[in-house]
Amino acid sequence: MTIGQQLKDAGCDRVYGNTSEAWKEAFFSQADAMLSISGSYTAEEVVALIGRPHHPNAIGAAARVFAKDRDLIPTYEPAKQPSAHARIITRWHAK
Helix, strand or coil, X not given: CCHHHHHHHHHHHHHHHXXXXXXXXXXXXXXXXXXXXXXXXXXXXXXXXXXXXXXCHHHHHHHHHHHHHHCCEEEEEECCCHHHCCCEEEEEXXX
């Protein structure tokens, strides 16, 4: 693992640990529901339904934990939210 990856992991762990349990539970619940209904989700879609956390980095951290715990498969697509300027985001799929 590179130093950059180690720093990324440490930052994600830190922000995830400082994120409220209520928001993490809401994220996991909504992502689970979307996986059950459509077989995939993006963090952008989940946050649109549950609201933003205390820090924007918590979104990616929660998505990473959720995807890793469930062994999800990533694909990539442009974000739909106009303020995201079509940046590439991850769509997570059930196996």
